[in-house]
Amino acid sequence: MVYDVVIAGAGPVGLFLACELRLAKLSVLVLEQLEDPHSPLKRLPFGRRGLWGPSVEAFYRRGLLDQIASQRSAGDRAPNQPVPGPIASGAQLRGPGGHFAGIPFDYSNIDSSRWKYRLPSPADNQLGSETEHLERVLAARALSVGVEIQRGQGVEGFEASDDEVTVHAGKQRVRARWLVGCDGGRSTVRKQAGFEFVGTEPEFTGYSVQVELADPEKLRPGRHYTPTGMYNQGQPGVIAMADFDGGAFHRTQPVTLEHVQAVLRRVSCTDVTVKVLHVATTWTDRAHQATTYRKGRVLLAGDSAHIHSPLGGQGLNLGLGDAMNLGWKLAATIRGDAPEGLLDSYTTERHPVGARILDWSRAQVALMRPNQASRALEAILRDLIDTRDGATYFAERVWGVALRYDLGGEHPLVGRSCPDFELEDGTRVGTLLRDGKGLLLDFGRKASLQALNGHWGDQVRYVDSDARNRLGLSALLVRPDGFVAWASDTTPNPEEVTRAAARWFASREPHAIRR
Template sequence: MTTTAMTAVTATTDERDVYDVIVAGAGPVGLFLGGELRLGGARVLVVERLAEVDETIKAGSINVPSAVALYRRGLLPELTAVWEAARERMQAFARTRSGTGTRSGTGTGTGTGTGTGTGMIRIPPKFAGHFAGMMLDPDLFDASDPAWADAGPAAEAGLGVPQAELERVLARHADRLGVEVRRGVELAGFEADDAGVTVRLVAAEGGGEAEEVRARWLVGCDGGRSTVRKTAGFDFPGTEPEITGYQALVELTGAERLGTGWNTTDTGTYAHGPFPGRILVVEFDGPPADRWAPVTAGELQAALRRVSGVPEVTVGAVRTATRFTDNARQVPDYRKGRVLLAGDAAHVHSPFGGQGLNLGLGDAMNLGWKLAAVATGRAPESLLDSYTAERHPIGAWVLDWTRAQIAVMRPDRHARALRRVVDDLARTTAGTTYLVERISGIWQRYDLPGDHPLTGASAPDLALSDGTRLGDHLHTGQALLLDLADDPALRSQAEGHPLTVLTVTCPDRPALKGLLVRPDGFVAWAAGTEGGAGLKAALGH
């Protein structure tokens, strides 16, 4: 990652001065997308108004598709180290809370794998997750679905990775790949035409001349209030918010009677832990008057006291705090001419279930190789149609998943009655397994042509005869053709295509003869017979 000082220049049509892609936003989604574009050979510029990583407390974990995607790019060791450090902090908090706290209403745990609701905290070896604050028991989970084994070591990681730490990991990844990132620079506007986009950049602190930069494509990864989305005129339909929520890291005193983990009361929901001073509070009295105003200690304290019913709890210094709502919206199409959207710029929703960051990383993984191929002239623009076709349904599911959680968190009698029913179901093996599989994202696949059951699924992390795993061969971001039957007819069809061909065997899958894996790790073609029937069509797709 090269940090470049901004200078005033004039837009030019000289090819040497034209980026293939400009990405607005250097959060996790923008940085990951920048890396994917570089792996695909694109010249990319990522611009970010913040001079440093945003330390505001946000997402705290990544799901299976995200862990698998990052594993396929060689990032699992770094992320595992971050998770181990986080676990140590959780264990330290657990020791301070043993034997204290109370349980209010239904639902236990913290959403990061801790909590019993009685003050005795257990850090389970596997994280099952929660639905609307109802903690799921990992001992009830049935992991017999082959998709869990196919996910490989990433499925075992259980990565509780704070968003700021993930951003640092992805920044280092982008640096190693040579992604150009300019911080302290804000996108002020742009004009798109049939050939590309002219982007106006200004210093985020104000002053100085505007800079015009030309690119063939522009991607907005600039969050829920996306300037790119608004300027391009994307529709953004959805449902209005009905809650005010806070998440913060603060100094707390008088917190001995606060319930540990998730707690549901007559006035709302709150969570305490799994780290010292971490609180989350939700009230169902409508959205805030000004969501973006600074969050004060007094505001947090008043909300926590109202919801918890603990009048002596006091909020001191605020380290980091944010408001959130359940505003749920999604653009109908992720592309408008030369402009595309990813992450929160394309879809917003409440944070319950920890889906937002993961949804954005999935967008980046899906879009990166496609846009790189189009921008560098290796694929037609029609390839970009598959971006919306594949990612929009998953985004729509996430919006409904978060809406469902809000529905059973409401404090009215009808919602509480429904919550008790859901809680009963969640305490069964079938209920826990269903919820965990949905939360984890293990179910996600794309509708691709072909009859083989692996087609459209995330590729299984096969243990290969040369001692490697399939994921080891995806670090470069190239498509991969596995010839598992030493089949010359199969290999001949791959000639002239930009992919890696690997002839090996897979002792665990003797019936599998060939596998074509896209750069994002999804299976474009699979066969149980030799000869490569259908491979040419998949290579063209």
């Protein structure tokens, strides 16, 4: 058998990508090195991940949001709870809406009225999800739609030709038309394919530990910068630390109780004593990115394509965005109805997004350095982030509201996430994207657009309905990933729609699907 796509890695990015490809009825095999998907590091407190705007919208548009937001996590833990964020509603909540290097911005300072093309939606909320729970939901969806998942079968190597890829996994050899590396920061796929991976080396070794302290009163709660590093005690005994050693300790030695105590004493400037070490892991602020996300029939997504520190919780969201962007483009390429250059637009669109996140991470490290200059910068930034302009700016960046692809259109909505319009019958546009097709929304019911109905086969659904709040728009063309490819405030020009659709969906004369 020759699979359409083999995906290396059954983390959230690989599983979500597999689900996206199955929307197009492609044959997909996911190969995962680990036999057991469970790990203490995937559970609370260390496995908690924030899901921001574009990720929440992606899950909503694919009918996964309710499961991710409400299903119970493993064991006796409570359900994952949504954290309300006034992305569109303008609700004046109070309290931290996010942070930058530990400096919080407050909901009450955020001016969401500046976001003209946002509408209230079930995807307004920011979510806190446990990694293990998220993987479980995505794996269940993948299996239910026909994805094959093999655990204990990591990709060990491959040979690629102009027509297909032969993947080595254990004793088996698997043939596929395409291979996608979603196998993490030390990606075998990326290394063997020879992708250039460039960036900056680490300044610190980060530690996430769960301990019992003999004298807990000596360690203050919250985040603290000291002359020798940083520590953050979010809840008693759950501590994150940054030791500015150039990343020297990361993955070089076992993390022992004695070592954790020595680092904790150094960065906290106390003589606190660690009585029991339950869980410990290390990480760094190394920030590297592949210069391209495609080489022939091999592609990268998630941490395989870019790595950076976990500061600010952007990594998972970045990878999920890769999967949402790549899935429909790779599917169209395999079907044979992709416009020229569609698959290359994956790198063109997602690489700048990744580069911005890497710089976002580096900027936070600059504020964390244990020196007087960083403390001075921190004081200035605290003042700025406490203003209405400052809080709004940081919310835009952290929540992903500012995300816009350069799609070449003149309308300010082109390249942005489609507002979740509520149509006359109560249907929401987000729910119309669940089958992975594009949308041509015709609010004015123009005969000229109706004539285009079916012009691109079954790739675009024509919707002729007014919306309860159309935001001044008359029509728009939406890609399968929910981003706007074309929009008009006036009487739409069918030729403009045709050109936009030809760029993202198919030529003017649809041709037979090739497999």
